[in-house]
Amino acid sequence: MEKRIGAQLYTVRDFMKTIEDFDRTCRRIHEIGYQIVQISGTNLKADEMKTVLDQYHLEVVTTHRSFDGFLENLDEIIAYNQKLGCKLCGIGSMPWSIRANPQAVNQFIRDADRVSGELKRAGMLFGYHHHSFEFAKLDGVRVIDRLIHETDPEAFFFILDTYWLQVGGVNPADFISGLGKRAMAVHFKDLSINPEKDFAQEMAEVGEGNLDWNAIISACQNAGTKWALVEQDICRRDPFESLRISYEYLREKGFE
Numbered sequence: 001m002e003k004r005i006g007a008q009l010y011t012v013r014d015f016m017k018t019i020e021d022f023d024r025t026c027r028r029i030h031e032i033g034y035q036i037v038q039i040s041g042t043n044l045k046a047d048e049m050k051t052v053l054d055q056y057h058l059e060v061v062t063t064h065r066s067f068d069g070f071l072e073n074l075d076e077i078i079a080y081n082q083k084l085g086c087k088l089c090g091i092g093s094m095p096w097s098i099r100a101n102p103q104a105v106n107q108f109i110r111d112a113d114r115v116s117g118e119l120k121r122a123g124m125l126f127g128y129h130h131h132s133f134e135f136a137k138l139d140g141v142r143v144i145d146r147l148i149h150e151t152d153p154e155a156f157f158f159i160l161d162t163y164w165l166q167v168g169g170v171n172p173a174d175f176i177s178g179l180g181k182r183a184m185a186v187h188f189k190d191l192s193i194n195p196e197k198d199f200a201q202e203m204a205e206v207g208e209g210n211l212d213w214n215a216i217i218s219a220c221q222n223a224g225t226k227w228a229l230v231e232q233d234i235c236r237r238d239p240f241e242s243l244r245i246s247y248e249y250l251r252e253k254g255f256e
Contacts, residue, residue: 005034005188032244050084064092099133116155135168162188189230205236
């Protein structure tokens with residue numbers, strides 16, 4: 001596994017509205033120590049971002065774009081990722097509006113498998129990022145299992161999320177190990193329980209919650225995961241500070 005820990009820039013999406021914002025954000029990400037990133041949560045143009053990313057020595061390893069874009073303008077998605085210098089073209093999930101509709105889920109799986117094949121022929125890879133709803137059973141079968149077993153294992157890969165795996169009712173380390181090399185990227189995100197909010201589950205900085213990071217990191221290494229990327233959709237403090245806390249914790253675990 002790549003020992004350079006990455007930053008999922010969705011964490012700081014509110015600071016990427018303009019290219020000037022993006023420049024300031026990349027500078028701060030670089031100053032924390034991150035060397036690789038995922039582009040998500042911004043509509044900025046790839047060529048503009050690439051100029052800034054190069055200035056701060058940040059390598060893009062994956063992106064998130066809408067699935068409608070993959071269906072309607074795949075050539076543009078490919079060009080976007082090529083300009084950024086990455087091969088793993090990701091989506092944030094299947095459209096939320098279809099998640100409880102078995103027929104629509106069936107169609108999504110067929111479409112996503114076809115798209116992944118087209119990307120493979122173009123020398124690119126497709127990455128699916130899940131939440132917890134994929135662990136629900138529709139017609140008696142977990143959606144996540146259908147995504148695994150009804151798609152091409154050489155073209156359709158996963159951007160797993162440790163928090164959502166736990167919320168989905170599975171052991172993150174075990175699931176990563178079972179998926180093997182198809183767990184191409186993993187979002188590192190901790191889960192804590194807040195007694196001041198009726199013991200609600202909350203997203204937390206890596207090392208600040210209850211997940212077993214030694215087991216997760218070992219599972220990623222054994223599975224052949226390429227990249228680990230820190231993500232925190234909701235931060236309990238300044239998101240740059242959250243990214244710094246996670247980075248420092250993972251430095252102690254052997255990342256750089």
